[in-house]
Amino acid sequence: MEKNKNLLRMNRMNADRTRGMVANILRSSVPLRFKGFAFALCFTPRLKASVVGFCFLIFGHFGNSLRCRQKYFSTLPVLRYNKSMTHQQLVRMAEQWLRTRYRCGIVLSEQSCASGETPDVIAWKGKCRSVVVECKVSRADFFADQEKPFRKDPELGMGCERFYLVPQGLIAPDELPKKWGLLECKGREVRMAVKPCRQPQRSQTGLMWEMNLLLASLRRVEVRIEPQTITDFLKWKNRLAEYNGGRLPEGVVAPEAEPNVHLV
Numbered sequence: 001m002e003k004n005k006n007l008l009r010m011n012r013m014n015a016d017r018t019r020g021m022v023a024n025i026l027r028s029s030v031p032l033r034f035k036g037f038a039f040a041l042c043f044t045p046r047l048k049a050s051v052v053g054f055c056f057l058i059f060g061h062f063g064n065s066l067r068c069r070q071k072y073f074s075t076l077p078v079l080r081y082n083k084s085m086t087h088q089q090l091v092r093m094a095e096q097w098l099r100t101r102y103r104c105g106i107v108l109s110e111q112s113c114a115s116g117e118t119p120d121v122i123a124w125k126g127k128c129r130s131v132v133v134e135c136k137v138s139r140a141d142f143f144a145d146q147e148k149p150f151r152k153d154p155e156l157g158m159g160c161e162r163f164y165l166v167p168q169g170l171i172a173p174d175e176l177p178k179k180w181g182l183l184e185c186k187g188r189e190v191r192m193a194v195k196p197c198r199q200p201q202r203s204q205t206g207l208m209w210e211m212n213l214l215l216a217s218l219r220r221v222e223v224r225i226e227p228q229t230i231t232d233f234l235k236w237k238n239r240l241a242e243y244n245g246g247r248l249p250e251g252v253v254a255p256e257a258e259p260n261v262h263l264v
Helices: 003-025 033-045 047-072 087-100 139-145 206-225 230-234 234-244
Strands: 108-109 121-123 128-135 159-169 183-185 191-193
Touching: 087 108, 087 121, 087 128, 087 159, 087 183, 087 191, 206 230, 230 234
Parallel strands: 128 159, 159 183
Antiparallel strands: 108 121, 121 128, 183 191
């Protein structure tokens, strides 16, 4: 008889303790979906209570999802961008923008150097001021670019000025690396959303890699025009004048009259 009374007293104590735990959980400020987990754990291993806790979880997920999104994710930007834009289209737009809007005299795309860096577009303006544009069509590609050695250590990278070109809305300005600019394209238009640092970012190491890239590109040209050399290719107008009695044919501009912003 005494044993049964003790067992009944213990059952009542357990019931009171369980009710107190459930009340504390329901009064807490955690989202309802997590209350479902905790509620189920209070009664484990009782199957009936676990089923009830699972119901709390399911209904809490759907019933409280909007409130949770507003509470925890309202500060995140809503990114909408043109997902049909291809990388090659962005590269072509960057080339055109650098030539026409940024007044660069030499523009090269997707050329490599010995450091392993292959800028999507690199150009030069004025007195050897280089501009690098990296084109990204997805956020995954943008963040993967940050893991490259010459991004982690900007001293190893090329470019006095550095830009990312992305579809409008792909990345937020505060996600850019320090001193980088941001170009956004919408339709066929490219606009500068964030200006880069005006002070040259290129180090002596970066200048060396730019020279390496230019030499490698010239060598590729020479291979393609063999057996003619680059010098012969550049002097074809002089030979043409020699064959024409010292005068160039009508419509052919003399080498010294060709516009070249890098010789000004």
